[in-house]
Amino acid sequence: MTNRIGMEVSLMVSEAVKLANVDVIAAYPITPQTHIVEHLSELVADGELDAEYICVESEHSAMSACAGSSAAGARTYTATASQGLQLMSEILYAVAPMRLPVVMTVANRTVSAPLTIWNDHSDIMANRDCGWIMIFVENGQEDFDQTICAFRIAEDRRVLLPVIVNMDGFILSHVIEPFEPVDQKTVDSFLPPFDPIYTMHPDRPVTMGAFTMPEIFTETKMAHDVALRESEAVIKEVWEEWGKLTGRHYTAVEEYMTDDAATVFVTIGSFSELGMEVVDAMRQKGVKVGLVKIRLFRPFPTEDILSALTKFKNVLVIERFLALGGVCGPLAEQIKAAMYKLKDTPNIVDFVCGLSGRDVPPEEFFGMYETAINAIKDGTVKEFYLWGVRE
């Protein structure tokens, strides 16, 4: 194992992509993803990474070029955020059912208007059902590890689905963190070259992306859905192998200090690290809270979430997306839906906060905790709380 070094998290992602020895990168610059593709272009320019780098004229074309490249059998990567992801949206829905294992980093950022460049999850949640595997990371080390794992998961013949690794923009993408790199030999042993089943090549012609009639469309969707659901087992298998190789173990749902907890925070993305700090601080004050963090969002690890969350009395969901005109945030919504069939469910209180990168310091968690516990006591829990609004 190599030593710990400090590096900007975006650059760690680029280094992971280099170690994965990608064949094609197609990218368009957008804040806060830019440092990733800038560094990749340097790696290509310096001959450290042997890949084709296509400077496309939009994110729509970035994902379109990725589709073409992946269809040709090349290991393909891109990164985007916010408006860029929205522009790609149409093609996201084409890439997944075509079973093209593209890997993409999304440096999560708010979707305007008003125009803002900072972080929340409105970009990815708007595309949550596009059929990609979606992983959320909480720190740089995890981002690095998950980027390598993403290629292995995506290209597994039992999966063959594209993967999005979500990192919180700025909050994670632009910070310098310590991490332990992995050497090329280890990555090579873990990640074999992409061996596609069908490719765009004249020696063996195939037709991809055909047009369907209603008589067969539902079956194609079912095939996609089954593949996505069944990928959960493969994802866990890949993570287990990575854990054995590096000592860094990942699970779909992770618990922190939950053994004796009555109340837990449920977090996703970089809130998870903050959440652990909060749990430590609250426990010092004698409040028995814990944390459940969700790493895998698609396929939604329903069983793992149920077995984790049903143990507690109160579940406080902390998420970064306001579902305009909806019932609650998407994370709480999924959890509530998953629990609907159960007889005894915990109290679920949803907090939407940190929109457009607004800082959510640890004290705010105390406030949310208090609000939730009081509302539960009074029986006045709302469907969700938009937290920290200035009146």
Add this chain to the structure above:
Amino acid sequence: MIDRYRVYAPNLTNQKENFAEGHRACQGCAEALAVRHVLKALGDDIVIANATGCMEIVSSPLPLTSWNVPWIHVAFENAAAVASGMNAGLKALMRKGRIPKKRIISVGMAGDGGTSDIGLQALSGALERQHKDFMYVCFDNEAYMNTGIQRSSSTPFGAATTTSPSGSKSIGQATWKKNMSRIAAAHNIPYVATACSSYPFDLQEKVKKAVALGGPSYIHVLSVCPTGWRIPSHLAIKYGRLAVATGVFPLYEVVHGKYRMTAHIDEKSEKRRPVVDYMKGQGRYRHLSEEHIEEIQKRVDKEYEELVKLTEL
């Protein structure tokens, strides 16, 4: 002119049909014919990215396909970008020794809507990037035929479509046809040409030339649409020839920026036929008055003369 070749035609062209029979194009579809000719000229070592449109719909109803060559459809506006990706992917894999080295042409194909409207940005990006072994073919039937004859920016002035209908206050399409070939040529690419399936050998020669010059190349093929143009289906070839003979759709090529009127069609010594010969009989122009046709004649004359001047540069 094609009569000259009748006896020898089978020997002059690729016998293999990479666009298979049994597709679902309308009767008399000159676009299907154009695709067939383009594929004959391209040969086997190609990969195609096809935009959403007539050809995609008629040729790929799952689980059937009309394509004997690798073919992919992703969306409406991105044929050029998908072809760019295939081009880059194949290049990288060959360089890394993962697949054998071989010259493979990445071909983007789209209709006039998928090219001059929604696909223009992706096309411009691909041409600007100067991909080698990259070719783009626009099959121009002058409207969104597949969705029911709506106007595009390639619909000619005066043509009635379902979104530019003629009426007491409308002459139909009120703006002039976007000049896609000139726009493509402005990207300073090695080869740009116009072609028409009524002139199959000219079309095939242009495709071969585009391939020989390496790319990126752009070929704009006028593809007569009997359904949308409201003409009898057996007259598609005739109307293609009339489009050329009247100067409405001149055939030319631009090799490294140098314009040249091509082949046997409409050399300067020949007198162009009046546009009315082309327009009469087409239902989409039925409502036009003599004044309108005169206006169109003036515009066609002006554009034709401009083009001739370009060839003299």
